[in-house]
Amino acid sequence: xxxxxxxxxxxxxxxxxxxxxxxxxxxxxxxxxxxxxxxxxxxxxxxxxxxxxxxxxxxxxxxxxxxxxxxxxxxxxxxxxxxxxxxxxxxxxxxxxxxxxxxxxxxxxxxxxxxxxxxxxxxxxxxxxxxxxxxxxxxxxxxxxxxxxxxxx
Amino acid sequence: xxxxxxxxxxxxxxxxxxxxxxxxxxxxxxxxxxxxxxxxxxxxxxxxxxxxxxxxxxxxxxxxxxxxxxxxxxxxxxxxxxxxxxxxxxxxxxxxxxxxxxxxxxxxxxxxxxxxxxxxxxxxxxxxxxxxxxxxxxxxxxxxxxxxxxxxxxxxxxxxxxxxxxxxxxxxxxxxxxxxxxxxxxxxxxxxxxxxxxxxxxxxxxxxxxxxxxxxxxxxxxxxxxxxxxxxxxxxxxxxxxxxxxxxxxxxxxxxxxxxxxxxxxxxxxxxxxxxxxxxxxxxxxxxxxxxxxxxxxxxxxxxxxxxxxxxxxxxxxxxxxxxxxxxxxxxxxxxxxxxxxxxxxxxxxxxxxxxxxxxxxxxxxxxxxxxxxxxxxxxxxxxxxxxxxxxxxxxxxxxxxxxxxxxxxxxxxxxxxxxxxxxxxxxxxxxxxxxxxxxxxxxxxxxxxxxxxxxxxxxxxxxxxxxxxxxxxxxxxxxxxxxxxxxxxxxxxxxxxxxxxxxxxxxxxxxxxxxxxxxxxxxxxxxxxxxxxxxxxxxxxxxxxxxxxxxxxxxxxxxxxxxxxxxxxxxxxxxxxxxxxxxxxxxxxxxxxxxxxxxxxxxxxxxxxxxxxxxxxxxxxxxxxxxxxxxxxxxxxxxxxxxxxxxxxxxxxxxxxxxxxxxxxxxxxxxxxxxxxxxxxxxxxxxxxxxxxxxxxxxxxxxxxxxxxxxxxxxxxxxxxxxxxxxxxxxxxxxxx
Ligand code: FES
Ligand code: FES
Numbered sequence: 001x002x003x004x005x006x007x008x009x010x011x012x013x014x015x016x017x018x019x020x021x022x023x024x025x026x027x028x029x030x031x032x033x034x035x036x037x038x039x040x041x042x043x044x045x046x047x048x049x050x051x052x053x054x055x056x057x058x059x060x061x062x063x064x065x066x067x068x069x070x071x072x073x074x075x076x077x078x079x080x081x082x083x084x085x086x087x088x089x090x091x092x093x094x095x096x097x098x099x100x101x102x103x104x105x106x107x108x109x110x111x112x113x114x115x116x117x118x119x120x121x122x123x124x125x126x127x128x129x130x131x132x133x134x135x136x137x138x139x140x141x142x143x144x145x146x147x148x149x150x151x152x153x
Numbered sequence: 154x155x156x157x158x159x160x161x162x163x164x165x166x167x168x169x170x171x172x173x174x175x176x177x178x179x180x181x182x183x184x185x186x187x188x189x190x191x192x193x194x195x196x197x198x199x200x201x202x203x204x205x206x207x208x209x210x211x212x213x214x215x216x217x218x219x220x221x222x223x224x225x226x227x228x229x230x231x232x233x234x235x236x237x238x239x240x241x242x243x244x245x246x247x248x249x250x251x252x253x254x255x256x257x258x259x260x261x262x263x264x265x266x267x268x269x270x271x272x273x274x275x276x277x278x279x280x281x282x283x284x285x286x287x288x289x290x291x292x293x294x295x296x297x298x299x300x301x302x303x304x305x306x307x308x309x310x311x312x313x314x315x316x317x318x319x320x321x322x323x324x325x326x327x328x329x330x331x332x333x334x335x336x337x338x339x340x341x342x343x344x345x346x347x348x349x350x351x352x353x354x355x356x357x358x359x360x361x362x363x364x365x366x367x368x369x370x371x372x373x374x375x376x377x378x379x380x381x382x383x384x385x386x387x388x389x390x391x392x393x394x395x396x397x398x399x400x401x402x403x404x405x406x407x408x409x410x411x412x413x414x415x416x417x418x419x420x421x422x423x424x425x426x427x428x429x430x431x432x433x434x435x436x437x438x439x440x441x442x443x444x445x446x447x448x449x450x451x452x453x454x455x456x457x458x459x460x461x462x463x464x465x466x467x468x469x470x471x472x473x474x475x476x477x478x479x480x481x482x483x484x485x486x487x488x489x490x491x492x493x494x495x496x497x498x499x500x501x502x503x504x505x506x507x508x509x510x511x512x513x514x515x516x517x518x519x520x521x522x523x524x525x526x527x528x529x530x531x532x533x534x535x536x537x538x539x540x541x542x543x544x545x546x547x548x549x550x551x552x553x554x555x556x557x558x559x560x561x562x563x564x565x566x567x568x569x570x571x572x573x574x575x576x577x578x579x580x581x582x583x584x585x586x587x588x589x590x591x592x593x594x595x596x597x598x599x600x601x602x603x604x605x606x607x608x609x610x611x612x613x614x615x616x617x618x619x620x621x622x623x624x625x626x627x628x629x630x631x632x633x634x635x636x637x638x639x640x641x642x643x644x645x646x647x648x649x650x651x652x653x654x655x656x657x658x659x660x661x662x663x664x665x666x667x668x669x670x671x672x673x674x675x676x677x678x679x680x681x682x683x684x685x686x687x688x689x690x691x692x693x694x695x696x697x698x699x700x701x702x703x704x705x706x707x708x709x710x711x712x713x714x715x716x717x718x719x720x721x722x723x724x725x726x727x728x729x730x731x732x733x734x735x736x737x738x739x740x741x742x743x744x745x746x747x748x749x750x751x752x753x754x755x756x757x758x759x760x761x762x763x764x765x766x767x768x769x770x771x772x773x774x775x776x777x778x779x780x781x782x783x784x785x786x787x788x789x790x791x792x793x794x795x796x797x798x799x800x801x802x803x804x805x806x807x808x809x810x811x812x813x814x815x816x817x818x819x820x821x822x823x824x825x826x827x828x829x830x831x832x833x834x835x836x837x838x839x840x841x842x843x844x845x846x847x848x849x850x851x852x853x854x855x856x857x858x859x860x861x862x863x864x865x866x867x868x869x870x871x872x873x874x875x876x877x878x879x880x881x882x883x884x885x886x887x888x889x890x891x
Contacts, residue, residue, distance in 0.1 A: 001405050017406075017444070018404075018405045018406060018446075018447070021444075021446045021447075022446060025444060025445050025446035028371075028372075028445070029380070029444040029445055029446070030444065032374070033365075034365070034367045034371070034372040034374075035364070035365020035366065035367075036365070037369075037371070037518075037519070037567075038371065038445075038520065039518055039519075039520075039599065040599045040822055040823050041449075041598060041599060041822075042599075042822055042823070042824060044822065044823035044824050045518075045599075045823055047518065074365065075364065075365030076364070076365050078364075082360060082363060082364040087363045087364065090359075090363045091355065091359055091360070091363060094353075094355040094356055094359060094789050094790075094793065096356055096358075096359065096362045096363070097793050097794070097797055098517075098518065098519070098565070098566060098567050098568045098569075099356075099358065099362035099368070099369075099565065099567070100369060100517075100518040100519045100567030100568060101518050101567075102362050102363065103362075103363075103365045106363060125831050125832045126832070128831045129830050129831055129832045130830075131830075131831075132518070132823065132828050132830060133518070134516060134517060134518040134568050134570075134801075134828060135518070135568060135797045135801070136796070136797040136798075136799075136800035136801040136804065136829060136834070137793060137796070137797055138800055138829075138830075138831045138834040139796045139800070139834065139836060139837055140793060140796070141831065142831060142834075
């Protein structure tokens, strides 16, 4: 099997895996970073969202062979101590219900706020539209994005 | 009626304590049943045995309290709210309280089920009693040390004070308290003295969730664990005929391809029947791999042929069957008051409407999965389940092993909604591990999950009302459902007792499609149907729809009937609150309102939906939700559940559709099945009726009424009544979500 060098959370990891393996499963099964979640496998739910060179991407659609040489950040590496403004906002608002979708929501929100620190309400709704929350914690997610935006801007 | 009247347990023996070898006090307690007289909690923390106790409280010499809470968490926040009850009566600072999910080696955990919004209702008294008893033991120990009477001492926030103003912290006296006699008849606090109950308290796993720590079943790993992907028949009614695994075996990472099925068939033959053991007699092909992706890829590469074993059913034929049932005579009568036949015969006007709903998959965000390690002396199961005790029974029956050999550990669950009440995934994981003699994680994909589910059954209602001289004289509700009918209790919900001539009949069609409990079973659609009907009924009666409800509830008050489940007063209370807070009848230009009220799962709820039409499509802007759930234990958690229930309800009544053709589910992932997304959600404005009545659950009751509130608002805006869910077809939906 081929090997790949991946730069994840500022560390280089070497993994041996089939080249079509989605980064999602490399993270979860080979590198023990299980914060990135599996929800649909087809890019529809956002549970697997990570940052690739600062942009939110679906790790279930990104093959490991495409990820080489890119700067990858997962929920585990979003901040040293869980104190990224988005994480703090999520705690303040007590967003999670079951919590399963929340890593993906946080990764989408943090990439979005980096490019648009002062979004309008409808920009927030558009940005978060790709992330499903089956527990329907949407009111809280929306509020937390606003709280985070105040912290950032 | 307060639920607490129904709980009885012996105060004398529900709690036992020991001094821990490592210092501190450990209290083991049982909810609902007595502890064995000769058993005390282990003095070694690593040996806590959940056969003898449901849960434990440890109080350390530093005064820190750890609650080993066994109750599963599925987003209802019980892992947070249940410890709040103990901490309240124990009188410690919430910041000194830690919660650990307990593992389970057990035979008899009463109601260790998260479902039915029951957890908080059943534990309200026992958990407080436990906290209060422990506090008294600490006070007694301090009093003995001082040589004073315990009645002269009091405790607050972990500090015991005597009449001279001397103090001990709990930690100072834990070792002495641990070996004291357990006191009886401890008085509980009055609701006005609560300091923790009623406070906003964040989810205890919050930190771990936002930093991506392993918490869920899918995150669990053990040394040497392999992954299993299970190929199940594509159609309900088919079983495996043959398969070719050549291609699958060539995939890197694939370790083995096996079949399971024999054990499950024996298990059926032996007559082990449990409502949770959804199983099929088919053989299943299982691909074992050293990682999830290879297992899934391997499963997709299996070439299988299937043969028909029973009819391959379709939604089209179900629709016809159910409508025929509604028009037929094969009903069982669930409740009959007065003389409905006569009322209808004498009526000068009859309103009759039919309401229809589809099958629905649960679609928990975390797909079904479970870890199993079957060895010579033990069956170790780890994962997300709503019924750990039942899981243990099923695993032991499947492999004919003694129940005491089964050890179940619960992880956090990525959603339950009823799906994790069933044990199919536990049966598969256990069977696979037993076959390959390895620790294994069975992982379903979204497609597996959606197409081999335990669905909310399709149901249709025909509701009719007889009207004479402008007055409502009779009400007749008929249900035609697939695989099961409404519970016995539901015919005792509103409007039972409010209408003199009242009848509920049910008819049933048995299908081979697996169906079961789904968030707010039965009421999830029944409330939509009835409350839409009432809107139309008010119009036919030419009365205001709010007034109609208030009047009917007055009737119910004057008709005291012991089997009635709801409280007419509390329903009137939520109606008034919703009317006031929603500015009912005074909405802005272009905003149309719809009203709905319902009682179910022990909680009373009224909702008003504000919608605006945009390009012919309803946009739900706001929902006002008035709730009477008794004392609100954790307002923050309660708000989350209420808002989630309302928005989930909007999603499923408006957008989610599911159908079958020749036994095959017609959608298998989120590209073909709509779950509500942020852009489609309203702000939910929640108001509680102030109350000091014992608390009731919130996981379910705000879901059922919302469908009717939306339908009634759409009627107000367009003059068009909605009878069939989901209200918006997928085609229209594309216009909305793009
Ligand atoms: S798992 Fe990647 S988008 Fe759903
Ligand atoms: S919190 Fe459960 S899926 Fe979002």
